[in-house]
Amino acid sequence: MNRVDVGYEIPSRDFRITRETLVRYAGASGDFNVIHWNERIAHEVGLPDVIAHGMLTMGMAIQVVTDWCEDPSALVDYGCRFTRPVVVPDDGVGATLHVSGTVTAVDDNIATVSLKAMCADVSVLGKAIARVRVG
Amino acid sequence: MALNPDFVGRSYPPGAPYLVGREKVREFSEALGITEPVSLDVDAAQSRGYSDVVAPPTFAVRLVMAAAESVALDPDLGLDYSRVVHGDQRFEYSRPIVAGDELLSHVTIDGIRSVAGNDMITTRTDISTTDGEHVVTSYTVLVARGTDSETA
Numbered sequence: 001m002n003r004v005d006v007g008y009e010i011p012s013r014d015f016r017i018t019r020e021t022l023v024r025y026a027g028a029s030g031d032f033n034v035i036h037w038n039e040r041i042a043h044e045v046g047l048p049d050v051i052a053h054g055m056l057t058m059g060m061a062i063q064v065v066t067d068w069c070e071d072p073s074a075l076v077d078y079g080c081r082f083t084r085p086v087v088v089p090d091d092g093v094g095a096t097l098h099v100s101g102t103v104t105a106v107d108d109n110i111a112t113v114s115l116k117a118m119c120a121d122v123s124v125l126g127k128a129i130a131r132v133r134v135g
Numbered sequence: 136m137a138l139n140p141d142f143v144g145r146s147y148p149p150g151a152p153y154l155v156g157r158e159k160v161r162e163f164s165e166a167l168g169i170t171e172p173v174s175l176d177v178d179a180a181q182s183r184g185y186s187d188v189v190a191p192p193t194f195a196v197r198l199v200m201a202a203a204e205s206v207a208l209d210p211d212l213g214l215d216y217s218r219v220v221h222g223d224q225r226f227e228y229s230r231p232i233v234a235g236d237e238l239l240s241h242v243t244i245d246g247i248r249s250v251a252g253n254d255m256i257t258t259r260t261d262i263s264t265t266d267g268e269h270v271v272t273s274y275t276v277l278v279a280r281g282t283d284s285e286t287a
Contacts, residue, residue, distance in 0.1 A: 015168055028159075028166035030197055054221045059167045059193035072173055072189045072231045079225025079274070127223075 003135045004111050008103040010068040015060045017052050017086060018094035025056045039090070049089050054082035057124060061099045061117045065130045068101075074132045076110060081126035086119045095119050101130075109135040138213050138247045138254050138279075147206060149239035152265050153198050157234040160188045167191055180233075187234035194232050196224070199260045199273040202240040206258060207277060214254065215279055222255060222276035229269045237265045245274070252281030 022036050031053050034041040042050045058080055066072065088095050098118045105112040115128035157177070164174040172179035173189045180188045207214050232238070239262070246257040260273040 021166070021168075024166040028163040031200065055193055055196045055224070056167070058224060059191060059196075062192050063167070063169060066171065066192065072171075072183075072185075072192075075192055075228050075231070077225065077227045078192055079223065081223040082221055 004103055004106060006103055006106055010064055010101040010103070010113060012098065012100035013064050013067070015097040015099065016094055017056070017060075017088055017097060018092075019050065019088060019090050021094070022050065022052060022056070022088060025053055029053065029055060031055065047085065047087075049087045051085035052088055052095070057082075057086055057097060057117060058128075060097055061115050061125060061128055062130060064099050064101050064115065065113055065132060069132050069134070071133075074134070076131040076133060078130040080115070080117075080128035082124075083126040084119075084122055084124045086124050097124070106134065109133055137249060138256060139211060140247055142209075142212050142244045142256075143247050144244065146241065146243040147202070149241050150205075152237040152239055155190060155194075155232055155234050155236045155238065157188055160190045160194065160232075160234045163194055163197075164188075164191055167193075185231075185233050190232040190234070192226060192228070192231070195226060195260075195262055195271050195273055198238060198240045198262055199275055202242040202260050203258050203275050203277060206242055206244060207256070212256075214256065214277075218279045219277050220280060222278040224276070225274045227272045227274075229271065232262075232270055236270065238262050238270065239265060254279040254281075 026032050036053050039050055086095050101113045101115045103111050104114045110131050111134045113130045117125040161175055173183055207216050241261045243259045245259045248255050256277050258275050262271045263269045
């Protein structure tokens with residue numbers, strides 16, 4: 001990919017997360033924690049409803065970076081903190097995750113992208129940062 | 136309950152190798168809403184120089200969580216696994232995981248601390264091929280929520 005400047009905003013993307021998304025991700029990832037599919041248990045442990053797997057959110061968020069750089073080998077590292085749950089109601093609509101990213105540094109052909117993952121106007125990932133090879 | 140600090144620095148031998156399956160990579164990719172052909176289509180992957188479909192960046196979590204769980208469930212550690220949530224996660228990549236890789240996970244306990252009544256344990260998982268090629272290293276923080284704290 002070509003060189004990129006600090007401040008560049010990579011194309012953002014919306015992801016819809018429904019109960020079906022959670023069931024599919026549970027099967028694909030092997031994470032069958034009940035708080036991701038069982039309302040009764042979710043309520044019992046003090047959650048407002050079933051919540052998405054943190055790793056599902058993390059896996060969706062990085063796609064704005066991989067879509068942008070178009071090279072699976074370009075990713076150097078990627079990390080985030082799971083700060084707030086993505087609540088997924090069984091209402092036929094589910095939740096929408098809005099992911100955007102800004103290039104915050106470029107050093108030695110490595111661009112640092114700071115990601116923002118928002119659900120219902122609340123940030124759900126903290127310190128979500130990916131570094132990719134550019135240039 | 137405080138965790139046993141003697142566990143810091145402890146490492147665990149890898150179990151049986153994990154063979155990355157083509158259909159598993161596709162299933163995982165589809166579950167994340169990935170449309171990138173390199174993760175779904177063998178010809179597309181091979182035309183880009185990969186031997187098979189390329190797993191998404193978070194695919195390693197399958198290996199990481201299995202490894203972390205085996206550590207977390209050690210009764211001598213004193214972790215109440217029913218209260219555990221994933222606090223944070225970081226991956227450092229040498230290259231993407233590709234279908235056909237046979238991977239071994241070496242887990243080390245990097246740190247144990249207690250913050251505001253929550254027990255936190257950091258594990259490092261080095262994932263390499265059975266030939267010894269490093270693929271990805273994961274740093275995982277698991278948090279056992281204190282009984283009086285808010286849900287993270």
